[in-house]
């Protein structure tokens with residue numbers, strides 16, 4: 001038996017021609033699928049030779065193994081998913097999706113040659129910045145603006161250039177860690193600055209900052225505590241007063257984080273408000289509330305920004321034409337108050353509750369008890385608007401099939417394996433999908449998939 005099945009295993013080339021393989025070749029490439037088949041055939045042969053005499057083998061089993069291995073690899077490929085979490089800017093789900101109109105508008109510049117580093121009016125070598133600086137001056141009110149690859153780079157560059165070997169004062173209430181291990185004290189250490197902590201986790205006053213200043217102080221760094229909030233008795237420094245009281249040799253820097261500019265986001269201080277209050281330099285992410293590509297933006301006093309631009313690390317941090325083209329287009333649309341420039345955080349968080357309820361009803365229609373419409377909440381997430389949640393509507397899934405009814409985790413797994421994977425959440429031992437982050441166009445697909453899954 002074992003010997004006969006061994007000799008019946010087709011050659012790799014033959015297996016590659018099987019119908020179930022072709023979509024994986026499209027998704028993963030022929031060499032990778034070939035490797036997977038080779039590995040699976042090898043381990044199946046090994047299994048046959050080592051198995052007991054009574055064990056059963058079949059080519060079907062081998063093909064199943066190959067298909068599963070291809071599937072597992074494909075699950076790791078970057079792909080679209082449906083976000084049913086109700087967290088609008090979700091770091092694990094790619095933060096802000098870029099507006100489709102915005103994306104299409106930069107196709108031409110990215111698929112052709114462009115003037116990235118040539119000045120079209122003189123023909124001379126130009127700067128990478130385009131007009132982003134001018135656009136940003138209108139949006140965030142800094143004199144000059146610099147773009148880097150992400151906001152962690154912004155913080156590093158600011159500290160590296162402006163504070164090396166000197167002291168940086170940070171409140172103990174702002175020693176934050178942002179998802180993925182971005183720790184302010186670590187970045188400070190890397191940049192060569194010396195951290196001076198002031199205040200306590202819940203109270204830091206202007207006097208705490210002022211008392212810590214020495215002639216070796218380079219900067220006061222304030223960090224918008226965006227992914228957590230200390231509740232209860234808290235007091236933080238009044239930045240406007242502090243800006244007035246700081247001696248001239250101390251730079252007042254703010255890591256604003258979320259990049260709120262003209263978006264309608266209640267309680268989230270805008271970048272411009274920090275500049276207005278007297279911050280010398282402010283940095284923020286491009287792909288949170290701003291709604292653009294992954295980027296870090298640093299804005300403020302021109303003399304400081306120009307120093308950052310000349311820092312040798314800038315060569316490592318400079319973004320690509322894709323990022324510049326998207327940011328320019330986004331800024332123009334924001335300044336022209338077009339909906340396509342709002343950013344996903346504003347668009348989704350201001351959606352009418354009635355609209356969300358209607359969509360939940362639409363999703364649940366005809367499923368009787370198996371899909372229940374319930375009240376819920378959405379959050380902006382992604383390290384912005386801590387504690388802020390807005391009313392939303394969700395559906396709760398009640399499968400009849402005991403396998404999924406008993407284990408909401410199993411249902412979540414199943415949904416992640418769908419052709420267009422769906423990310424849900426478990427609440428009260430049930431799988432929920434939040435309509436705040438689900439598009440109208442995704443409802444028909446969900447209904448279709450759920451029909452089978454909930455039986």
Ligand SMILES: *Cc1c(COP(=O)(O)O)cnc(C)c1O
Pocket residue numbers: 150151152153178182223224225226255256257258284285286295296382383384
């Ligand atoms: C998100 C965030 C960062 C990190 O920004 P990335 O763009 O992810 O590098 C740093 N500081 C604050 C306050 C943030 O909110």
